[in-house]
Amino acid sequence: MATAVAALPPQRSRGARVQRGVQPYLYLVPAFAVMAIITFYPLFFQVWMSFTDFGQINFRVKNPVPAEYVGLDNYIRIAQSKLAIPNFEFVRLVLFNLWWALSNVVVHVVLGVLIAVVLNTKGLRFRGIYRAIFIIPVVIPQIIVATVWRNMFDPDSGAINYALQGVGGLFGVAATNPALHLDWLRQPNDPISWLPLPLAYFAMLIANTWLGWPLNSVVATGALQSIPGELYEAAEMDGASPWQKFRNVTIPFLRPAMLPYAIYGFVITFNLFFLPFFMTQGEPFGRTEILVTQAYRLAYDRRLFGVAAAFAVYLFFLLLIVTLITNRLAKATKSYAE
Amino acid sequence: MTAPATTSTLRRLMNRGTAGVRTGGNQERRLPLSRQIALQVVLLFVTFTVLFPMLWVLSMSLDPRNLSRPDGLNLIPPGASLDAYTKVIEAPTSNPISFLGLALNSLKIAVGASVVGVLLGITAAYAFSRLKFRGREALMIAVLAVLMLPSVATITPLFIFLNQFQIHFGDLSFNLRASILGVTLAVISAQLPFAIWNLKGYLDTIPKDLEEAAAVDGASQNQIFRKVVLPLAIPAIAVTGFLGFLGGWTEYLTVAFFITDPSDWTLSLALNSLVGQFARTTTWSEFAAFAILFALPVSLVFFVFQRYLVGGLAVGGVKG
Numbered sequence: 094m095a096t097a098v099a100a101l102p103p104q105r106s107r108g109a110r111v112q113r114g115v116q117p118y119l120y121l122v123p124a125f126a127v128m129a130i131i132t133f134y135p136l137f138f139q140v141w142m143s144f145t146d147f148g149q150i151n152f153r154v155k156n157p158v159p160a161e162y163v164g165l166d167n168y169i170r171i172a173q174s175k176l177a178i179p180n181f182e183f184v185r186l187v188l189f190n191l192w193w194a195l196s197n198v199v200v201h202v203v204l205g206v207l208i209a210v211v212l213n214t215k216g217l218r219f220r221g222i223y224r225a226i227f228i229i230p231v232v233i234p235q236i237i238v239a240t241v242w243r244n245m246f247d248p249d250s251g252a253i254n255y256a257l258q259g260v261g262g263l264f265g266v267a268a269t270n271p272a273l274h275l276d277w278l279r280q281p282n283d284p285i286s287w288l289p290l291p292l293a294y295f296a297m298l299i300a301n302t303w304l305g306w307p308l309n310s311v312v313a314t315g316a317l318q319s320i321p322g323e324l325y326e327a328a329e330m331d332g333a334s335p336w337q338k339f340r341n342v343t344i345p346f347l348r349p350a351m352l353p354y355a356i357y358g359f360v361i362t363f364n365l366f367f368l369p370f371f372m373t374q375g376e377p378f379g380r381t382e383i384l385v386t387q388a389y390r391l392a393y394d395r396r397l398f399g400v401a402a403a404f405a406v407y408l409f410f411l412l413l414i415v416t417l418i419t420n421r422l423a424k425a426t427k428s429y430a431e
Numbered sequence: 432m433t434a435p436a437t438t439s440t441l442r443r444l445m446n447r448g449t450a451g452v453r454t455g456g457n458q459e460r461r462l463p464l465s466r467q468i469a470l471q472v473v474l475l476f477v478t479f480t481v482l483f484p485m486l487w488v489l490s491m492s493l494d495p496r497n498l499s500r501p502d503g504l505n506l507i508p509p510g511a512s513l514d515a516y517t518k519v520i521e522a523p524t525s526n527p528i529s530f531l532g533l534a535l536n537s538l539k540i541a542v543g544a545s546v547v548g549v550l551l552g553i554t555a556a557y558a559f560s561r562l563k564f565r566g567r568e569a570l571m572i573a574v575l576a577v578l579m580l581p582s583v584a585t586i587t588p589l590f591i592f593l594n595q596f597q598i599h600f601g602d603l604s605f606n607l608r609a610s611i612l613g614v615t616l617a618v619i620s621a622q623l624p625f626a627i628w629n630l631k632g633y634l635d636t637i638p639k640d641l642e643e644a645a646a647v648d649g650a651s652q653n654q655i656f657r658k659v660v661l662p663l664a665i666p667a668i669a670v671t672g673f674l675g676f677l678g679g680w681t682e683y684l685t686v687a688f689f690i691t692d693p694s695d696w697t698l699s700l701a702l703n704s705l706v707g708q709f710a711r712t713t714t715w716s717e718f719a720a721f722a723i724l725f726a727l728p729v730s731l732v733f734f735v736f737q738r739y740l741v742g743g744l745a746v747g748g749v750k751g
Contacts, residue, residue: 117564124627127551128623131589132585142587214466215462218467219471227477230481232733232737236681236699240705244706244718252487252504364581392586408580412579412581
């Protein structure tokens with residue numbers, strides 16, 4: 094982190110040196126003055142709020158009613174899932190959120206690497222066109238991605254079910270078959286009996302995979318192009334099979350680039366507000382809710398501001414733990430990178 | 432934290448990834464035809480999955496039957512009409528606000544957040560990247576900590592804070608919280624740490640030789656910043672500005688939370704009202720046309736300048 098060394102003239106008059114001491118702070122004042130008011134102050138206010146029963150009534154500007162101090166009550170009620178809202182289970186929420194992030198990253202990285210390897214095959218035609226097309230999901234605003242996929246997964250008129258019925262028709266399955274008429278976003282029964290994940294999770298996974306693999310592919314392509322060609326030639330001379338070449342040459346070179354990006358992907362997906370909020374809206378029964386969407390609902394739908402504040406503090410510490418763990422992972426593998 | 436250690440490496444790799452259309456090896460060996468065909472089939476399938484949602488939306492938007500709901504999988508519409516586009520440009524929602532009005536509100540937030548973020552961010556980024564001072568590490572960690580925090584986590588206190596600024600003057604009343612200005616402030620609160628961090632990341636990659644030469648010639652710190660660093664940082668400022676613009680253009684959370692008057696609605700709010708259970712009166716053709724009009728300007732810019740922009744995404748994406 095401390096790589097930036099100040100480039101300053103070696104000899105200066107006394108007056109100049111004093112100025113030098115203050116000057117760095119002058120450069121920081123505009124940004125930090127604004128952040129102090131609209132970022133740091135609200136954050137501290139939030140911590141205070143989390144110990145109160147702040148609600149709609151405390152909003153009045155004229156004759157304000159002070160919020161009542163409730164101690165750790167909000168925190169305890171969240172941890173024990175004793176909120177007056179339906180389908181709230183804190184532990185399940187956290188576990189689902191972690192699994193959601195992890196499963197996405199694994200799928201995205203594997204697909205991204207595979208497609209990058211295919212695209213990097215020597216002598217492949219139309220490579221540039223494919224690369225240009227494959228970046229498209231990245232450039233579309235996420236709110237549009239989420240709302241479009243929501244319509245695509247519509248049980249009656251969605252493109253996915255129509256496509257399934259089209260493919261089913263090729264094999265002589267009637268379009269009215271319930272297996273081709275899935276209630277993707279709301280079906281209450283889990284599709285795999287031993288796996289406690291709703292169908293909506295898989296719908297979200299599909300949509301997010303569409304969104305997520307291309308950037309992984311870009312990172313993998315960068316890493317692939319840094320592999321010296323001689324290594325493959327040497328491996329070929331030693332009679333290595335394509336799989337052996339992939340395992341012993343390609344993967345060791347990919348790891349230093351993919352691991353940090355996978356960690357990024359994990360944090361990004363962990364906080365990915367758009368898909369659960371616009372696609373599934375937490376259905377069925379709040380089981381596809383993640384922490385950030387639940388936090389928003391507590392404040393926006395329920396107006397439980399004190400509880401929402403405590404929830405945000407939980408979120409902060411969970412993210413801190415996730416960051417510390419992933420940071421340790423990144424450090425442990427840093428020797429590969431440099 | 433993860434961001435500082437890996438940002439520059441990632442940016443390097445991503446730029447190489449998007450830039451490198453040229454093939455790696457020196458001698459191009461011919462691929463056996465059977466493998467060429469097999470790989471093309473695989474890639475065509477991937478292309479189909481990537482384009483599928485877009486074809487579907489485009490087809491719905493152009494469908495001359497103005498589909499209230501699609502009656503089948505028409506990736507190529509039977510004929511084309513721009514009726515859905517005219518409809519959503521005139522009256523996208525049931526509120527009396529045109530597409531242009533919505534776009535103007537989105538534009539205000541986007542421009543405000545982007546310009547203020549870059550203006551305030553660049554000097555702080557310069558200080559973090561080039562100057563040595565006491566408390567540098569602590570302040571950088573403060574910026575990073577906020578950067579890591581999803582914007583949902585600050586939305587409630589911001590709501591309460593901005594809600595205190597109300598002016599009532601006879602019939603006229605102004606509530607900062609329920610105004611575009613208030614939303615812009617909330618977006619800035621989320622974007623400023625990102626702007627600082629992204630700009631600092633770029634400044635770190637600019638060699639210091641020129642600045643040292645200017646210092647030897649007796650240039651002051653301010654002169655070095657204005658005459659040497661700022662011109663070199665223009666690409667970074669453009670990238671950060673665009674990503675900030677994109678964030679403001681598509682901002683949903685704070686708008687939905689803060690805004691009460693339909694005349695202050697933005698594109699993202701209108702889009703949400705065209706989907707799902709809110710959309711009883713909206714045809715899917717109109718939704719599709721609206722989504723395309725909403726996405727097209729930013730997506731085109733992004734697509735053209737992707738080479739410079741994807742690196743910034745690695746930092747920006749952390750923010751929910």
